[in-house]
Amino acid sequence: MQHLTVVDHPLVQHKLSIMRQKEVSTAGFRRLLREISLLLAYEVTRELELTTMHIETPMCEMEAPTLEGKKLALISILRAGNGLMDGILELIPGARVGFVGLYRDPETLKPVEYYCKVPRELDARMTIVVDPMLATGNSSVAAIDMLKERGAKNMRFLCLLAAPEGVERMRQAHPDVPIFTAALDDRLDDHGYIVPGLGDAGDRMFGTK
Numbered sequence: 001m002q003h004l005t006v007v008d009h010p011l012v013q014h015k016l017s018i019m020r021q022k023e024v025s026t027a028g029f030r031r032l033l034r035e036i037s038l039l040l041a042y043e044v045t046r047e048l049e050l051t052t053m054h055i056e057t058p059m060c061e062m063e064a065p066t067l068e069g070k071k072l073a074l075i076s077i078l079r080a081g082n083g084l085m086d087g088i089l090e091l092i093p094g095a096r097v098g099f100v101g102l103y104r105d106p107e108t109l110k111p112v113e114y115y116c117k118v119p120r121e122l123d124a125r126m127t128i129v130v131d132p133m134l135a136t137g138n139s140s141v142a143a144i145d146m147l148k149e150r151g152a153k154n155m156r157f158l159c160l161l162a163a164p165e166g167v168e169r170m171r172q173a174h175p176d177v178p179i180f181t182a183a184l185d186d187r188l189d190d191h192g193y194i195v196p197g198l199g200d201a202g203d204r205m206f207g208t209k
């Protein structure tokens, strides 16, 4: 599987262009994020394994496709990951859910774990890590380190926007974790924000500043 997949479906691109606009309200941003997350979830779960089950339709019996194996794990990187996760859970309501919280140490500038609660048996589940913005890649790399320490093997990283810097950092640290994004933007600014981007994803989805 390729390391970076840009989901260039016209609906995704159209919704993203609206979300980027600074005048979009918190409610509008949240609604679009939910809609776009359904479309992204469709792509990121394309490789889920299928088996068959025996069912009876009103017409006849058949062997019908059904998902195989343990329920997948969705891991949100707090706090902005939650906005992306809500929509995915509508599509995959049986998914197991985990949270990883990291803050940036003001002296070392390195991510430090303050919270980690994840489903059991990660080694037997497809694990999708969600964070809307792949910027420097520091928190994503740290979160995936933590999940690998807890057994996760078959992972995907799902974001809305990615910066080339973050993609490269992930490619070096975790070449085995494919990235799915709605767009690969131009660059990071001096504060680590994605340009052209959409601003602070957490602030925009939660109405904080």
Ligand code: URA
Residues within 6 Å of the ligand: 080, 133, 135, 192, 193, 194, 195, 197, 198, 199, 200, 201, 202
């Ligand atoms: N986090 C955000 O919310 N926005 C960016 O542009 C980069 C990181």
